[in-house]
Amino acid sequence: MKKDMKDKKKEWVLGVMSSLEVPQETVLDIPIISFIGNREIAIENFISIVQYEEDIIRLNTTCGELAIEGKNLEAKSMDSEQIHIKGKIQSVSYGQKG
Numbered sequence: 001m002k003k004d005m006k007d008k009k010k011e012w013v014l015g016v017m018s019s020l021e022v023p024q025e026t027v028l029d030i031p032i033i034s035f036i037g038n039r040e041i042a043i044e045n046f047i048s049i050v051q052y053e054e055d056i057i058r059l060n061t062t063c064g065e066l067a068i069e070g071k072n073l074e075a076k077s078m079d080s081e082q083i084h085i086k087g088k089i090q091s092v093s094y095g096q097k098g
Contacts, residue, residue, distance in 0.1 A: 031061045038089045041068060044082040049075075057085055065095040 032044040043059060043066065050065060051058040057073050059066045073087035 029062050031063060031066065033066075033092070035089075038070075040076075040084065040086050041089055041092065042082060042084045046081075046083060049083075054087075059083070063094060067091075067093050067095065069093075 029045045031046060034042045034044075043061075045061065046066070047060040047062065049057070050060050052075070054073055055069060055071060057068045057075070059068075068085055068089060069092075070090040071088040073085055073089070075083055076086050077084045
């Protein structure tokens with residue numbers, strides 16, 4: 001029953017946002033992912049780092065777990081809202097939340 005209310009509330013919020021032309025990521029904390037070729041990726045609105053290794057960096061996001069795989073991966077800068085990763089990026093994928 002709680003899930004139905006959450007779904008209805010989410011639908012209502014999305015409807016209001018659409019009417020007001022407010023970007024979804026502003027209200028829902030949806031990750032924003034920007035690439036510069038296959039050498040750099042910036043992720044905004046992530047929650048935490050789950051795994052940090054030279055060949056994989058996994059981040060917890062509101063949409064599930066985000067895995068960045070590649071070679072010589074390194075977080076060049078990070079703050080509470082965004083992370084910039086450099087290296088040879090080979091794949092980016094989402095896993096299920098939960």
